[in-house]
Amino acid sequence: MLFTHMIRTALVLGMFALISTWLVALTFDATKEPIAASEKRALLRNLHQLIPPTLHDNDLFADVITVNDASHLGINTPLRVFRARQNNQPIAVAIESVAPDGYSGNIFLLIAIRYDGSLLGVRVSKHKETPGLGDAIEIERSDWITGFNNKSLSTTHTKAWQVEKDGGEFDQFTGATITPRAIVKAVHKTLLYYQQHRDSLYKSNKQES
Amino acid sequence: MFNRYADITGDGLWYNNIGFVQLLGLCPLLAVSSTVVNGLGLGLATTAVLLASNVSVSAIRNLVRPEIRIPAFMLIIASFVTAIDLAMNAWLYDLHKVLGIFIPLIVTNCAILGRAEAFASRTAVDRAALDGLMMGIGFTIVLVLLGGMREAIGQGTLFANAHLMFGAFAESWKIILIEDYRGFLLAILPPGAFIGLGLMIVVKNIIDDKVAKPSAVITADSIAQTATH
Numbered sequence: 001m002l003f004t005h006m007i008r009t010a011l012v013l014g015m016f017a018l019i020s021t022w023l024v025a026l027t028f029d030a031t032k033e034p035i036a037a038s039e040k041r042a043l044l045r046n047l048h049q050l051i052p053p054t055l056h057d058n059d060l061f062a063d064v065i066t067v068n069d070a071s072h073l074g075i076n077t078p079l080r081v082f083r084a085r086q087n088n089q090p091i092a093v094a095i096e097s098v099a100p101d102g103y104s105g106n107i108f109l110l111i112a113i114r115y116d117g118s119l120l121g122v123r124v125s126k127h128k129e130t131p132g133l134g135d136a137i138e139i140e141r142s143d144w145i146t147g148f149n150n151k152s153l154s155t156t157h158t159k160a161w162q163v164e165k166d167g168g169e170f171d172q173f174t175g176a177t178i179t180p181r182a183i184v185k186a187v188h189k190t191l192l193y194y195q196q197h198r199d200s201l202y203k204s205n206k207q208e209s
Numbered sequence: 210m211f212n213r214y215a216d217i218t219g220d221g222l223w224y225n226n227i228g229f230v231q232l233l234g235l236c237p238l239l240a241v242s243s244t245v246v247n248g249l250g251l252g253l254a255t256t257a258v259l260l261a262s263n264v265s266v267s268a269i270r271n272l273v274r275p276e277i278r279i280p281a282f283m284l285i286i287a288s289f290v291t292a293i294d295l296a297m298n299a300w301l302y303d304l305h306k307v308l309g310i311f312i313p314l315i316v317t318n319c320a321i322l323g324r325a326e327a328f329a330s331r332t333a334v335d336r337a338a339l340d341g342l343m344m345g346i347g348f349t350i351v352l353v354l355l356g357g358m359r360e361a362i363g364q365g366t367l368f369a370n371a372h373l374m375f376g377a378f379a380e381s382w383k384i385i386l387i388e389d390y391r392g393f394l395l396a397i398l399p400p401g402a403f404i405g406l407g408l409m410i411v412v413k414n415i416i417d418d419k420v421a422k423p424s425a426v427i428t429a430d431s432i433a434q435t436a437t438h
Contacts, residue, residue, distance in 0.1 A: 013277045020288035027292040034299035042302060131243075132363070132394040 047082055047094055049139075050112035050121045056084035056091050065201070067095075072193035074098030074186055075106065081201055090115045090202040095194065096125075099186035103178045104128040107137070111190045117198070118152035121145075122187055134179035144173060144180070153191050161188035214339060221343025228351030228406070229413050233320035237311045238352060239402035243363065246370045248356030249349065250304045251311055254293055256345025258315050261289045263329040263341030270330045282325045283316075290316045304373040320348065351409070358405050363397035365390030 040061055047060050063083045070076035079096040092114045099107040107127040112120035122145050124137045136142040147170060162168025163181050172180045194201065227233050234255070242248045265285050273281045294312045297305040305312065315321065324344055329337035361367055365387035371379035395401045 009274050009277050012273060013280060016273075016281045016284050020284045023288045024291045027295050031295040031299035035295070035302075038299060038302035042306075130394075131397045132392045 046110060046123060046125065047112075050094055050110065050123060051082075051084045051092050056086050058083075058085045060084055060094070067197075067201075069193060072189045074100045074189075083202060092120055093194070093201055095190055097186055097190040099182040101178075101182045101185070102127060102129055103134050103176070103182075104130065107179070107182060107186070109183065109186055109190075111187060113191065113194050115198075115202075116152070117191065117195060118150055118155070119148050119187070119191070122148045122183070124183075129179050130176070133175045136173050136176070137179060137183060142173070144171065145183075147171060148187055153195060158188075161185070214336075217336060217339050218343050221340060221345075222347045222350070226347040226351065226413075227320045227344055228348055228355075229410055231320065231323070233323060234318040234348065235406075237314055237318060238348075238355070239399060239406065241308060241311050242352050242355040242359060242402060242405075243397050244360040244370065245353055245356045245368050246304070246374055247307060248352035250301070250308055250374055251315075252345070252349025252352040254297065254308075254312055255315055255318065255321070255348055256342065257293055258286065258289050259321055259324060259345040259348075260338060260341040262286045262321055262325055263337040264334055265289075266325040266329040267332060267334045267337030278330060279322075279326070282322060282330070286321055286325065287316050301374060307370070307373060320344065351406075354409060355402065355405050358409075359396045359401055361386055362393050363395075363401065364392055 044061060051060065060082045063085065065081050065083070066078040067073070067081055068076065068078045073079050073095070075098045079098070081096070082094040084091040084093070092112055094110055094112040097109045097111050099109060105128055107129065108125045110123045110125050112122070114120055123139060124145065127135070127137065129135050129137065136144055139145055156169060159167065160169045161184060163170050163172040163177060163184055165172050165177055166181065168184065170180065170184045223229075225231060228235075228238055237251055237255075241251045262282070262285055266282055269281070290313060293315075294305075297308075297312060324340060328340050332340075357367060360369065365385065367384040367386060368379075368382045371382040375382075396405070
């Protein structure tokens with residue numbers, strides 16, 4: 001008696017599990033493509049803020065390699081490099097990079113560099129800095145991040161790649177020094193990385209290490 | 210259990226409001242309510258889950274044995290939340306990014322299991338649906354009010370980022386209350402959420418006290434009166 005009761009209860013629960021799983025599977029299937037499309041659109045929008053569509057004629061989203069260099073790019077996981085070309089000539093790259101020493105952990109950056117090594121621009125893609133203080137690094141909140149535009153290793157010498165407080169030429173902002181310091185350092189390191197690897201970044205189709 | 214529709218509505222919106230009275234689901238409530246739009250987004254998602262879970266729990270209430278009702282309810286709630294999480298990711302991508310982890314965390318909002326267990330599993334589908342809808346709207350109102358308060362004090366704006374939810378044409382909805390406002394950090398950070406919610410509960414209790422009949426106030430006279438009866 002107890003046994004049949006147990007079996008019946010288990011069957012009912014199993015049925016619920018089946019129905020719920022079916023429901024989730026159905027939704028997953030229906031949303032898979034819209035999600036991928038939204039992700040691609042959001043990423044392209046960010047990329048096009050830095051590399052205007054007029055500058056290139058290739059599909060940025062498809063022309064991508066992954067690289068891994070913890071000492072220059074901040075973290076030891078593969079990061080993407082998007083390559084822009086016009087008539088098959090290299091124009092610029094957008095490198096995903098990380099400032100590992102933000103005030104609250106990693107700051108994820110997208111850094112666009114012209115072929116000649118000057119910066120097209122920098123954007124913060126993800127961060128957890130203090131709202132109201134450190135978040136002035138977002139383009140929506142202040143134009144601080146545009147201070148990097150057109151800077152390069154030749155316009156700005158190694159010692160000047162620091163915030164003003166440390167004797168460099170980049171502003172810090174009121175109430176937050178650690179956040180801008182971390183970003184300036186990360187951008188500088190990424191430029192150094194680009195300088196060392198420029199040709200292989202445009203050429204290679206496989207993963208770099 | 211024989212509630213009139215009006216009672217169910219009143220309970221959900223005011224007398225038994227999830228945010229003000231039951232104080233359930235505080236984790237997402239406090240974490241997300243930094244702007245009106247965030248609050249509205251989480252509130253609507255929670256309402257959809259509440260409505261769907263209440264209806265299904267009520268529909269299957271005679272099928273499920275008492276021993277397995279909680280796991281069965283959890284399965285239902287979790288699959289609805291997952292479905293809504295995926296749908297928002299697909300069609301409200303930017304808002305989904307802002308709300309982040311708090312959409313999947315609707316599963317752990319005890320208000321939802323609470324309504325399923327305490328109300329929906331003991332009543333007909335129509336009442337359960339109304340209860341889910343009203344509880345959800347009540348929760349959304351708290352989220353929007355708290356979000357509005359924190360956004361106005363913290364950033365000096367209202368309806369910022371409305372385009373994340375309503376599309377590009379909503380970008381002009383943003384109201385700048387104070388020009389060149391430097392921001393008031395406390396209101397945006399978690400302590401501001403606690404203080405804001407506390408103040409709102411104070412206001413609600415004052416209103417309730419005003420509305421209640423004067424005879425409800427206990428005085429020496431009223432005690433003496435009841436004693437003589």
